[in-house]
């Protein structure tokens with residue numbers, strides 16, 4: 001895998017939730033651990049490119065969590081600390097780890113957050129609108145100057161509460177990411193490919209649908225690609241897999257500076273690899289212990305595993 005900086009590459013700006021997550025799976029439980037879509041995505045991206053974060057936390061957000069993001073070199077000038085409580089999410093998984101059950105979502109400081117990008121962030125060429133209220137995603141998009149590539153993600157919580165704004169975000173993005181259930185829900189359509197096609201026709205040039213342990217598909221006007229999930233025999237906590245996938249994918253594109261079909265396919269495999277590590281432990285535990293060698297090794301394994309000859 002080549003992760004050399006490309007001639008046109010550059011930093012990646014991510015806006016999204018930074019959270020305190022309380023999660024239970026059949027393999028363990030954590031309380032108020034570091035989570036949030038933007039935390040997973042930025043840490044994953046930091047293995048490929050300079051990662052910039054825009055989010056808000058409350059006065060109660062532990063400094064040790066900020067330090068974890070800092071250790072990965074994530075640029076935290078856009079992380080605001082405001083009066084009030086940090087965003088909290090609680091969820092659990094049963095034996096089917098593909099299905100997250102939300103027990104609570106407390107927006108807290110995100111309720112009144114109006115992101116204002118530091119001047120130094122406004123020229124960022126790559127933007128990832130990670131899962132958060134679509135109004136905040138749009139506000140970030142309004143403030144960046146002519147980005148080279150914009151990707152967005154969302155989830156059922158926002159599709160139910162603000163479907164029109166979710167669609168507006170999709171229409172203004174180059175790459176739309178979402179999981180299978182969310183694509184079906186947004187389009188009221190049970191066939192995944194038909195749902196992906198409908199999303200594609202609403203604006204973004206590329207649609208990527210994540211299917212949990214079953215991998216991901218990518219659809220553009222002239223190409224279709226299916227990536228397998230990396231076969232893992234031990235998954236402890238799938239929380240953040242989708243965000244990590246997106247961070248790996250966008251981080252790689254930001255690093256290589258290309259956006260052609262071949263680059264997009266490599267990016268999807270980078271996303272797959274990063275997500276496969278994220279689920280091996282709770283919170284960001286495994287990502288924070290990860291090495292570039294491990295990433296390259298797993299990428300190579302997927303290349304080998306999916307290779308087959310023509311008839």
Ligand code: AMP
Pocket residue numbers: 017019020021035036037088089100105131132133155157158238239240241242243244
């Ligand atoms: P994923 O497992 O990739 O869907 O992402 C789970 C992460 O998303 C958790 O770390 C949560 O803190 C965060 N999250 C859950 N619900 C929301 C929401 N409504 N808006 C933003 N982030 C959320």
